[in-house]
Amino acid sequence: MTEQQAQSPIDDLFQKTFENLPDSPAESGWDTPSDRVWQHVQAKISKPRKIWGTQSLVLIAAFVLVLSAGLYWMFSGPTEKPLAPPDVTPLEQPVVSPSSTSDLPIENQPVAAPKPSKGNGTANDTQGKPAPHNSTEENKAKPGNNAAQPLPGSKTTLPPNSTEAAKKKGEGN
């Protein structure tokens, strides 16, 4: 629009005709839009704006869910510290059959996996609990159980949560 443009008579004819139209619309109505235009415009602009869309609500719900799960995980953990693993060097042992295991004295029999006890740690706490499952398969899977069996001629070291240790602890008290 800055430079002088080469106008042809046709350009002038169209320009003057369209620029000099009267303000009022033509009687024939060729330059008046139909009523449906305004109806559609009105319908579009009168839609109330959603302050909280569905997407934002879903995002907020997901955030709250993740936050509450995190808080639950943080505060619902074990209140007591887990017991330290037994200070026993695991050694290779021959597989002991269940029959031979049952021949061992009760002190040397494998003990069930350590559980956090709510009591005072006496021997009574172990009573009434189901007997340990002494299958060979389970002993293979849990090396800690093998470590509880003494080697012939070696100094017996008791795990801290065994019945014997509990007895000794009770005597000490």
Place this chain on the structure above:
Amino acid sequence: MEAGSPSHKNLIPSGNPFPSITIKHFVQTNMQSYSDQELVSGVLQGSSVHQTALYRQFSVPMFRVLLRYAKDKSEAEDMLQDGFVRVYRDMGQFRGEGALGGWIRRIMVNTALSHLRKQRDFVRDVPDFNVFESKFHTEEDFASNLDAQTLLSYLQRLPPGYRTVFNFYAIEGFSHEEIAEQLGISIGTSKSQLFKAREFLKKILNKSFIS
């Protein structure tokens, strides 16, 4: 545009102002006019009275502009509808530096361009002119009185690319560089489309004068 007197404003009820009056009646009766500032502030506040007044004030001149870009009245109405929705939506961006009518007109032309760009290869050469000439063998087309409606009917029968470039150059006053930038075409293509549009219109006009 003169501001309407306060007494007239009080006569217009709030809410849906004229439920039983059509827009055509609205436009023709010219009941109320507002200044640009009043219209803008009213529309921004969500006043339905001002929204209606804005449409009433600018629908006819904008429709005349869009008729030149569209191939028919129906397409121009679609453009007008989209254009006014944009106007109401973007009213907050009007800074009052120029006339409101000029700002609305730019939105309307941009809306027309958006519509035209959706058409595949809307700027292209149409080698066979005879195909289009055959459409003009009616009494209406060869009317000796070249009023705006007749010229518009000639313009609307141009291929979209010819029509758009002719509109931009001959009526809106854009340069070929600006047209090329707006339409995403080369300057040479813009010049070529303008030349062919003129040739086409010359043929039609000569025929109408002869008849």
